[in-house]
Amino acid sequence: MSAVAGEPMASARPDARGAGRLLFAATVLILVVWVLLPIWLLLVNALSSPAEVTSFPKRIWPSFDMGSLSFFYNFGGVGRALWNSVLVAGLTMILSIGVGAPAGYALSRFDFPGKETFRFLVLMTRAFPLPLLALPLAVMFIRTGLDDTVLGLALVHTTLALPFAVLITFSLFSGIPVELEEAAWTLGCTRAQAFGKVVLPLALPGIAASAVFAFTISWNEVFAAAVLTIENRTLTAFLLQNISTSPLHLRFAGGAALVVPALIFIFAVRKYLFAMWGIANR
Amino acid sequence: MAEIQIKQVAKRFGSFTALHSIDLTIADREFMVLLGASGCGKTTLLRIIAGLETAGEGEVWIGGRRVDRLPPRQRGIAMVFQNYAVFPHLTVFENIAFGLRMKKMPQAEVERRVKRTAELMHIEQLLQRYSGQLSGGQRQRVAVARALAMEPDVILMDEPLSNLDALLRLEMRAELKGVLAESKTTAVYVTHDQVEAMSLADRIAVMHQGRIVQAAAPVEVYRNPAARFVGSFIGNPPMNFIPARRDGDGRWTVAGLTLSGPKIDRGEIEFAIRPEDVEPGETGLPATVRVVEPLGAHTLVTCDVNGGLFRAVLDSSAEVRVGDDLKLAPKTDRIRWFDPETTQAL
Numbered sequence: 001m002s003a004v005a006g007e008p009m010a011s012a013r014p015d016a017r018g019a020g021r022l023l024f025a026a027t028v029l030i031l032v033v034w035v036l037l038p039i040w041l042l043l044v045n046a047l048s049s050p051a052e053v054t055s056f057p058k059r060i061w062p063s064f065d066m067g068s069l070s071f072f073y074n075f076g077g078v079g080r081a082l083w084n085s086v087l088v089a090g091l092t093m094i095l096s097i098g099v100g101a102p103a104g105y106a107l108s109r110f111d112f113p114g115k116e117t118f119r120f121l122v123l124m125t126r127a128f129p130l131p132l133l134a135l136p137l138a139v140m141f142i143r144t145g146l147d148d149t150v151l152g153l154a155l156v157h158t159t160l161a162l163p164f165a166v167l168i169t170f171s172l173f174s175g176i177p178v179e180l181e182e183a184a185w186t187l188g189c190t191r192a193q194a195f196g197k198v199v200l201p202l203a204l205p206g207i208a209a210s211a212v213f214a215f216t217i218s219w220n221e222v223f224a225a226a227v228l229t230i231e232n233r234t235l236t237a238f239l240l241q242n243i244s245t246s247p248l249h250l251r252f253a254g255g256a257a258l259v260v261p262a263l264i265f266i267f268a269v270r271k272y273l274f275a276m277w278g279i280a281n282r
Numbered sequence: 283m284a285e286i287q288i289k290q291v292a293k294r295f296g297s298f299t300a301l302h303s304i305d306l307t308i309a310d311r312e313f314m315v316l317l318g319a320s321g322c323g324k325t326t327l328l329r330i331i332a333g334l335e336t337a338g339e340g341e342v343w344i345g346g347r348r349v350d351r352l353p354p355r356q357r358g359i360a361m362v363f364q365n366y367a368v369f370p371h372l373t374v375f376e377n378i379a380f381g382l383r384m385k386k387m388p389q390a391e392v393e394r395r396v397k398r399t400a401e402l403m404h405i406e407q408l409l410q411r412y413s414g415q416l417s418g419g420q421r422q423r424v425a426v427a428r429a430l431a432m433e434p435d436v437i438l439m440d441e442p443l444s445n446l447d448a449l450l451r452l453e454m455r456a457e458l459k460g461v462l463a464e465s466k467t468t469a470v471y472v473t474h475d476q477v478e479a480m481s482l483a484d485r486i487a488v489m490h491q492g493r494i495v496q497a498a499a500p501v502e503v504y505r506n507p508a509a510r511f512v513g514s515f516i517g518n519p520p521m522n523f524i525p526a527r528r529d530g531d532g533r534w535t536v537a538g539l540t541l542s543g544p545k546i547d548r549g550e551i552e553f554a555i556r557p558e559d560v561e562p563g564e565t566g567l568p569a570t571v572r573v574v575e576p577l578g579a580h581t582l583v584t585c586d587v588n589g590g591l592f593r594a595v596l597d598s599s600a601e602v603r604v605g606d607d608l609k610l611a612p613k614t615d616r617i618r619w620f621d622p623e624t625t626q627a628l
Binding site for chain 2 (some may be wrong): 177182193198
């Protein structure tokens with residue numbers, strides 16, 4: 001990134017400017033390769049026959065051999081782990097929106113003492129490293145009987161997803177003029193009715209995006225999942241456990257099964273995530 | 283049948299006092315304009331009437347009912363917002379029908395009222411459109427139609443024309459006046475535009491620093507300002523003020539000219555005259571012309587009188603050049619006097 005930062009120092013000398021442009025292009029290229037190369041390798045290998053995976057050089061375009069993927073899918077426990085992942089992520093999505101959206105609404109519409117502190121604290125929850133919390137959490141979960149359950153893991157994932165849910169919905173509700181709500185009140189709505197009839201329809205696409213993001217966070221999370229579950233493994237925890245002992249083509253298939261849904265989800269909601277992070281949506 | 287009574291309403295935001303104990307009665311079917319510069323509290327007062335803001339002290343009565351503890355929906359009001367607040371996810375039809383549906387009105391009645399108000403505001407061809415497909419002027423019409431469809435006791439408008447361009451504003455102004463007169467509702471209208479206020483109002487309440495300085499008919503506010511502020515705020519160009527020195531009982535010297543004025547025991551008061559109420563003549567206020575601006579029907583002349591700025595609006599046939607020394611004779615029945623300490627009219 002330092003190369004990019006140095007680039008706009010447009011010197012008066014044309015050759016210096018040309019060199020800067022070259023540096024800029026090179027940096028862009030490196031960043032693009034950085035992101036796309038692993039994805040390309042993953043996809044090519046997941047969609048190739050086991051023999052092709054170990055061969056070299058790689059084909060640019062995979063042979064679309066479904067052998068690895070179908071073997072992976074039929075591998076014992078994968079189906080169940082996949083289902084667990086969906087359950088945990090779904091529950092995380094519901095919990096984090098159910099708690100996060102009202103918090104986002106309150107932050108955007110009301111002035112209350114400690115509002116700024118609250119916003120800061122919401123972000124601070126992300127500052128605690130999960131490994132530090134994992135052991136006490138595991139102990140507590142065992143005591144309360146939440147260990148190795150879908151609900152228990154979803155609760156942990158909710159704490160991870162909640163800050164994003166709060167901040168995305170906060171910016172979402174802030175973008176809806178308060179006059180629209182006020183107009184609804186003067187036209188006969190209670191506060192709740194105005195929210196349901198005016199704010200919610202306008203915020204719904206963004207809330208859905210925020211929900212998908214929460215889903216993805218849970219889907220990708222591996223540490224808490226590995227520590228807190230034994231029988232009811234999610235896909236990530238299951239793969240972590242089994243992949244090192246699997247043949248190479250199965251590892252690629254497993255990786256693709258994890259990455260591709262997450263990529264598709266994030267791509268679908270990128271507009272709202274950019275808005276949250278203050279990047280203009282172009 | 284809705285008279286609005288505002289009794290000793292005060293509002294504070296932190297240490298800032300937005301409204302100092304306001305008393306105002308707005309008669310049934312009256313068109314009242316709250317006029318003032320930004321920050322004078324006019325919008326706060328309107329929002330207190332609407333119920334979007336709660337008064338710190340005082341009472342609000344609408345149609346003989348005390349409403350200041352009621353939510354907006356129970357006050358029998360409808361409001362038009364500065365940025366129109368047309369719901370973007372609903373068609374124009376559903377926007378106008380919104381309040382009627384909240385009242386659980388039968389579909390036939392909803393359609394009848396939407397159709398009627400849409401015709402009234404000339405938007406019947408836009409009923410199936412969304413707000414994003416409308417121009418500013420059209421959105422404004424939708425917002426007014428939505429308020430009128432409610433057939434409210436009181437219609438409240440917060441600078442509804444300020445986001446429109448000049449020509450459209452002129453057109454909407456005349457239209458609003460006609461439509462509201464016909465609807466027989468009490469109207470409270472907030473604006474900072476004095477021309478808008480003069481042309482629309484039955485009565486203008488001039489506000490300044492959280493107080494109502496004068497509430498009277500437009501011509502009265504213009505001709506007989508109750509306070510110096512009103513004279514200097516209303517009128518373009520505003521009133522001219524010159525210090526007057528006492529010269530015997532009821533006689534005052536203004537820039538060397540002796541005039542008869544109020545019989546009070548004061549050393550100095552202020553003489554005031556509207557720019558159009560002076561005529562060049564043989565005797566009058568000695569003035570040196572600085573700037574001459576011909577405006578067609580009139581000529582605006584800026585001069586020095588008594589070491590201060592003085593604006594006169596003269597007939598455009600008057601031949602005046604920069605540097606001329608004039609005698610500007612004030613029309614005696616148009617002279618006003620102010621107490622410089624209390625700033626009130628004498």
